[in-house]
Amino acid sequence: MFIQGAFSIRPGLQAKWFWWGQRSYYSSNAAVAYTVNKYSHYNDVLGLISHVTKYKIATFGSLYYKGLAMQLQNYNNTHRNKRIYMDINWAYVPSFGTW
Numbered sequence: 001m002f003i004q005g006a007f008s009i010r011p012g013l014q015a016k017w018f019w020w021g022q023r024s025y026y027s028s029n030a031a032v033a034y035t036v037n038k039y040s041h042y043n044d045v046l047g048l049i050s051h052v053t054k055y056k057i058a059t060f061g062s063l064y065y066k067g068l069a070m071q072l073q074n075y076n077n078t079h080r081n082k083r084i085y086m087d088i089n090w091a092y093v094p095s096f097g098t099w
Contacts, residue, residue, distance in 0.1 A: 006025060009024075010031065010034060011030075012030055012031030013026055013031035014027075020087075020089050020090065021087060021088050022087070023087050024085060024088075025083070025099065026076070029076065032076040035069075035086075036069045039065045039068055039069035039072070040065075040069050042061075042062075042065040046065065047059075047062040050062055064092065068088075068094055071094060071096070072096070082098045083098060083099050084096060084098050084099070085097055085099055
């Protein structure tokens with residue numbers, strides 16, 4: 001299903017920008033798994049940067065993406081047979097819903 005005004009990232013995953021932030025639409029569990037995996041890799045890279053350089057901002061970024069991946073996975077697990085979306089506002093606060 002195509003969302004009006006959204007761009008396709010991969011099959012089952014589309015994103016759309018709004019004045020308040022970005023919404024990602026997930027129409028398959030595989031698309032959620034892709035995003036969770038991608039965020040987990042961000043977590044690994046930022047954790048390595050934090051360890052090597054001692055930059056604390058990388059530690060916060062690492063924790064943010066780890067938490068975001070866990071929240072998305074948990075929301076998807078509770079709504080396994082539904083299409084879900086994830087909003088991330090300009091303050092990087094996520095929220096979730098079904099569509």
